[in-house]
Amino acid sequence: MNDTFFVDSVTTADVVEYGGGKYVFFAGMSEGHERIGLALFNTNSKSEKDWSFEAPKMVVDENSGLNHEIAHVADPAAVIVNNTLFLYFSAISKRGDSIFLSRSNDWENYNSYFGNPILPGRSPEIVFYNNVFYLFYVLPNKKGGYSIYLATSTDGLRFAIQSQPVLYPSIDSWDSLTITTPRIIKENDYFFMIYAGDDVAKDDPKHFGLAYSKDLINWKKYEHNPVFSRGPQTSWDDWAIWFGTLFRQKGSLYLLYEGSSYSNPKKSQIGLALLD
Numbered sequence: 001m002n003d004t005f006f007v008d009s010v011t012t013a014d015v016v017e018y019g020g021g022k023y024v025f026f027a028g029m030s031e032g033h034e035r036i037g038l039a040l041f042n043t044n045s046k047s048e049k050d051w052s053f054e055a056p057k058m059v060v061d062e063n064s065g066l067n068h069e070i071a072h073v074a075d076p077a078a079v080i081v082n083n084t085l086f087l088y089f090s091a092i093s094k095r096g097d098s099i100f101l102s103r104s105n106d107w108e109n110y111n112s113y114f115g116n117p118i119l120p121g122r123s124p125e126i127v128f129y130n131n132v133f134y135l136f137y138v139l140p141n142k143k144g145g146y147s148i149y150l151a152t153s154t155d156g157l158r159f160a161i162q163s164q165p166v167l168y169p170s171i172d173s174w175d176s177l178t179i180t181t182p183r184i185i186k187e188n189d190y191f192f193m194i195y196a197g198d199d200v201a202k203d204d205p206k207h208f209g210l211a212y213s214k215d216l217i218n219w220k221k222y223e224h225n226p227v228f229s230r231g232p233q234t235s236w237d238d239w240a241i242w243f244g245t246l247f248r249q250k251g252s253l254y255l256l257y258e259g260s261s262y263s264n265p266k267k268s269q270i271g272l273a274l275l276d
Contacts (some may be wrong), residue, residue: 005035005058008211011258011268012075014183015041015247022247022254024053025076028272034072036060036089038107040126043249048272060089060102065110069093071098075243076183077124081131086156088135090122097122099137101157119151119159123243127216128156129190134216135159136166136182136193143276145169145178145202147194150217167195167211167219173224175209178202185246191216194244194255197226204240204265206230207255228255228273237267246275 006028022041026081027034040052062070075090084105091100098117102110123135123146127161128134133153138146148167149161168177175197184193191213196205207226213219228244232236238257245256255273 003193004130005061006037006056009268010270012181013258014076014078014243015245015256015268016078016080017247018080018154022249025059025078026053026056027074027076028056029268033062033063034074034092034229034256036073036076036087037090038071046261048254048274051272052271056207057111059104060087064100064102064110069095071195075123077126079126079128081128081133081156086126086133088118088126090124092122096120099124113157113260115157117156119161121149124254125187127184127191129186129216133159136184138180138182139165141168141178142163143169143177144199147181148182166217167193167221169197170221174199177210178205179236180205181243183243183245188201190214192246193219194227194246196242196244200242206240207241208241208244208255228257230259233262236261236269237271238262244266 006032009029011027016023024041038058038059041053070091070093072092077088087102091098100116101113104110104137123138125136133156135151142149150166152159153159177198179195179197180262191210198205208228209225210222210227211219230241241258241260242258253275258268260268
């Protein structure tokens with residue numbers, strides 16, 4: 001099972017830097033269940049074509065939910081605080097979508113938080129800044145899509161929820177129905193969020209937009225959005241794209257993202273783009 005849990009699909013990557021190396025948490029689909037894995041992200045080669053995910057292993061499965069009848073776990077979002085890895089993720093069950101937490105001190109053993117679920121929602125992103133955990137996630141909006149919300153915590157366990165979304169669909173543009181799958185990077189004095197958006201489909205977005213903030217609370221959309229779109233017809237990512245994850249490598253900014261094709265929308269893969 002451990003080396004075949006992603007045989008049907010690879011989704012929702014999150015890049016974490018630790019000990020001088022890069023690691024990727026991701027979700028894999030097999031046997032009708034989505035599970036979360038971890039791999040070393042080898043970026044040592046000069047050519048991006050030779051970069052690879054190495055030694056993948058499953059770290060969280062659908063049985064990690066303390067009897068919450070979970071069918072799928074996905075959308076990992078990880079942060080390291082005081083040598084403890086906090087791994088937030090979406091747990092999908094008959095009860096609805098929830099954000100769960102597992103913690104690890106050795107990257108081998110993951111302990112599900114006894115107070116799960118953390119809160120209702122899905123597609124988490126986590127930032128630790130000035131001794132505060134900022135947990136971003138999505139909830140359904142009145143238009144039939146998603147909006148992005150924020151909750152904060154000082155211990156990573158108990159969160160204060162903001163009642164209003166921090167980012168929501170536009171009135172009549174490319175992201176007028178849904179905005180989802182936030183990923184955040186800090187560059188100098190600003191935080192930059194890549195989010196997926198669409199004006200037709202709730203959870204099959206065609207574009208990525210950019211938003212920026214100085215305090216992680218007040219966000220402004222980039223005026224020239226979208227900044228990235230699904231691939232051309234017949235390409236591997238011509239159906240939809242999700243979870244645009246920014247990271248730096250030797251001074252360049254890269255985008256790791258999930259995509260699927262029109263010929264097989266349920267089979268997702270992870271792609272890489274170099275941003276100018």
